Amino acid sequence: MRTTGPEGPDVVVTGITLDSRAVLPGDLYAALPGFNVHGARFAADAVAAGAVAVLTDEAGLDALPPTVPVVVADEPRRVLGAVAAEVYGHPSEGLTMIGITGTNGKTTTAYLVESALRAHGERTGLIGTVETRIGDERIESVRTTPEATDLHALLGLMRERDLDACVMEVSSHALELRRVDGVVYDVALFTNLSQDHLDFHPTMDDYFAAKASLFTPERSRAAVVCVDDDWGRRLAAQASVPTTTLATSQEGGRDADWVAVESPDAPGEGRASAGPGAFSLRERSTGRVLDLVSHLPGHFNVANTALAALALLKIGLTPTEVESAMSVAPDVPGRMEVVSPGGAEGPRCVVDFAHTPDAVDAALAALRDSTAGRLIAVLGAGGDRDRGKRPAMGAAAARRADVVVVTDDNPRSEDPVEIRASVMAGAREAVRDGAPGVATEIIDGGSRSSAIAEAIALAVVDTGEDRPVDTVVVLGKGHEKGQEIHGVKHPFDDRDAVRAALAALTSSGVNS
Numbered sequence: 001m002r003t004t005g006p007e008g009p010d011v012v013v014t015g016i017t018l019d020s021r022a023v024l025p026g027d028l029y030a031a032l033p034g035f036n037v038h039g040a041r042f043a044a045d046a047v048a049a050g051a052v053a054v055l056t057d058e059a060g061l062d063a064l065p066p067t068v069p070v071v072v073a074d075e076p077r078r079v080l081g082a083v084a085a086e087v088y089g090h091p092s093e094g095l096t097m098i099g100i101t102g103t104n105g106k107t108t109t110a111y112l113v114e115s116a117l118r119a120h121g122e123r124t125g126l127i128g129t130v131e132t133r134i135g136d137e138r139i140e141s142v143r144t145t146p147e148a149t150d151l152h153a154l155l156g157l158m159r160e161r162d163l164d165a166c167v168m169e170v171s172s173h174a175l176e177l178r179r180v181d182g183v184v185y186d187v188a189l190f191t192n193l194s195q196d197h198l199d200f201h202p203t204m205d206d207y208f209a210a211k212a213s214l215f216t217p218e219r220s221r222a223a224v225v226c227v228d229d230d231w232g233r234r235l236a237a238q239a240s241v242p243t244t245t246l247a248t249s250q251e252g253g254r255d256a257d258w259v260a261v262e263s264p265d266a267p268g269e270g271r272a273s274a275g276p277g278a279f280s281l282r283e284r285s286t287g288r289v290l291d292l293v294s295h296l297p298g299h300f301n302v303a304n305t306a307l308a309a310l311a312l313l314k315i316g317l318t319p320t321e322v323e324s325a326m327s328v329a330p331d332v333p334g335r336m337e338v339v340s341p342g343g344a345e346g347p348r349c350v351v352d353f354a355h356t357p358d359a360v361d362a363a364l365a366a367l368r369d370s371t372a373g374r375l376i377a378v379l380g381a382g383g384d385r386d387r388g389k390r391p392a393m394g395a396a397a398a399r400r401a402d403v404v405v406v407t408d409d410n411p412r413s414e415d416p417v418e419i420r421a422s423v424m425a426g427a428r429e430a431v432r433d434g435a436p437g438v439a440t441e442i443i444d445g446g447s448r449s450s451a452i453a454e455a456i457a458l459a460v461v462d463t464g465e466d467r468p469v470d471t472v473v474v475l476g477k478g479h480e481k482g483q484e485i486h487g488v489k490h491p492f493d494d495r496d497a498v499r500a501a502l503a504a505l506t507s508s509g510v511n512s
């Protein structure tokens with residue numbers, strides 16, 4: 001690293017950003033080499049907006065205005081976290097930091113930990129896919145894990161407002177792009193790993209390596225790893241920080257430090273899927289047991305809840321405090337959210353954020369056993385993201401649901417018809433190859449609102465007063481408030497679309 005630029009007195013840097021459009025007077029502008037463009041191209045704009053210094057690499061130097069001091073680094077992203085932490089006074093050191101990674105379950109587990117910490121009387125912050133919360137202030141999120149510049153600024157605000165702890169999701173993009181540099185988590189959690197993001201990580205091994213980097217002394221002091229899948233077992237074997245393992249299945253449970261066991265009087269997945277359920281979390285070496293409740297449906301939420309409980313133990317709560325703090329039901333937007341409970345007036349309608357093959361499987365398995373009638377799934381897949389997961393998501397849906405209505409998710413810059421075709425191809429192949437019970441009806445539902453309306457109409461038509469109630473589950477967008485089509489974000493909320501479809505049917509008298 002070296003500095004260059006005009007001679008003169010030292011400048012005082014009061015903030016830092018990597019986006020010229022967000023520069024405030026006194027900021028250092030980090031002009032990063034991007035995947036699309038070099039940030040140095042915007043350095044003049046940044047300086048015009050009040051940036052007092054620039055951080056860049058050798059390649060960026062030529063495009064810089066000659067008026068401000070420049071710090072040159074071979075790979076600016078490698079130093080950005082440390083610089084941002086310094087600019088904002090190392091705020092993470094004054095907070096209990098809990099970081100959560102894994103393919104599915106980060107958001108859910110983050111809400112579970114945060115809700116329990118609040119119930120325990122702590123002042124908390126939360127950073128993740130849905131929102132950033134600083135105490136009671138809520139800011140809608142742009143991405144799951146902010147860039148280091150924004151992250152340290154947010155943590156600075158949390159310190160200023162005297163919060164005790166910050167619970168945050170740490171995406172694989174964030175680890176690969178060094179967005180969480182400058183933070184050492186008091187405890188890092190691993191939920192699971194399955195296919196996603198292979199547009200960004202070349203292979204599953206690379207994806208795993210990005211996640212695994214959280215479990216090193218550079219990034220965390222202690223870890224809790226769910227070892228239900230092979231990746232978790234591999235991670236536990238290689239993690240270089242003190243690691244506690246958790247299993248919720250027989251297979252993983254043999255050697256795990258803690259095992260979550262659902263109540264024997266409840267019929268397995270069916271019990272979990274029906275709603276809140278008690279389970280016990282048992283430490284193998286001592287036999288001590290925590291009695292907990294999973295407030296959210298699905299066997300996978302037992303794993304999320306157990307992971308949250310172990311995080312709380314790790315940061316010093318007693319078992320009794322953990323049991324009490326976790327007895328309060330959290331509010332997790334768009335994850336297995338029941339929009340309409342179902343009954344004589346229509347189907348049960350659920351909105352969930354499953355957008356990977358594994359999550360589609362887990363969510364539908366959870367709803368399967370608690371559905372007396374048919375399980376009707378509405379799903380699509382996002383554009384400009386991992387293409388390989390699209391047919392696999394279709395196949396996962398066809399294996400669990402009775403009817404699959406394929407629709408658009410966020411097509412982004414891609415052709416929605418092609419994305420739907422890919423999801424449908426996977427679903428149809430699963431039907432062709434499948435065992436009895438694999439969905440026989442695969443429908444191209446077209447646009448999202450018409451697909452949701454069609455699924456609900458299908459269910460209502462089949463649900464007479466003496467017929468078992470169907471479940472319609474709308475997957476993939478959960479809490480999202482917009483749908484991105486050809487680069488334009490249109491207001492859209494699955495929960496509103498479900499309510500509108502139900503209301504339209506009621507007013508047209510179809511279901512009376």
Ligand SMILES: CC(=O)N[C@H]1[C@@H](OP(=O)(O)OP(=O)(O)OC[C@H]2O[C@@H](n3ccc(=O)[nH]c3=O)[C@H](O)[C@@H]2O)O[C@H](CO)[C@@H](O)[C@@H]1O[C@H](C)C(=O)N[C@@H](C)C(=O)N[C@H](CCC(=O)O)C(=O)O
Nearest residue numbers: 018019020032034035036037039042143144145147171173
């Ligand atoms: C793959 C990825 O993560 N890319 C991130 C990366 O973009 P990039 O390198 O392509 O940026 P670029 O467009 O080439 O621009 C280069 C630089 O010029 C700057 N710039 C650009 C234009 C301008 O007018 N002024 C300006 O200063 C940009 O801020 C950037 O620093 O740096 C950008 C600046 O911070 C990020 O916005 C961008 O995230 C993109 C938008 C994104 O969609 N990321 C997703 C995939 C993501 O991060 N997802 C994860 C995981 C989600 C999950 O599973 O939960 C997440 O944590 O959200």
Ligand SMILES: Nc1ncnc2c1ncn2[C@@H]1O[C@H](COP(=O)(O)OP(=O)(O)OP(=O)(O)O)[C@@H](O)[C@H]1O
Nearest residue numbers: 103104105106107108129300352353354359362363
């Ligand atoms: N432990 C789990 N195992 C498998 N599937 C899960 C698990 N937890 C949640 N899911 C499923 O994955 C979906 C996404 O969950 P959640 O939002 O908590 O994960 P995430 O890791 O934050 O995802 P993202 O990276 O997209 O933000 C849920 O809606 C549910 O269908």
Ligand SMILES: N[C@H](CCC[C@H](N)C(=O)O)C(=O)O
Nearest residue numbers: 355381382385409410476477
């Ligand atoms: N954080 C995830 C969100 C995906 C949500 C889904 N609705 C989609 O657009 O693919 C991602 O960026 O891959």
Ligand SMILES: [Mg+2]
Nearest residue numbers: 106107129169
């Ligand atoms: Mg998330």
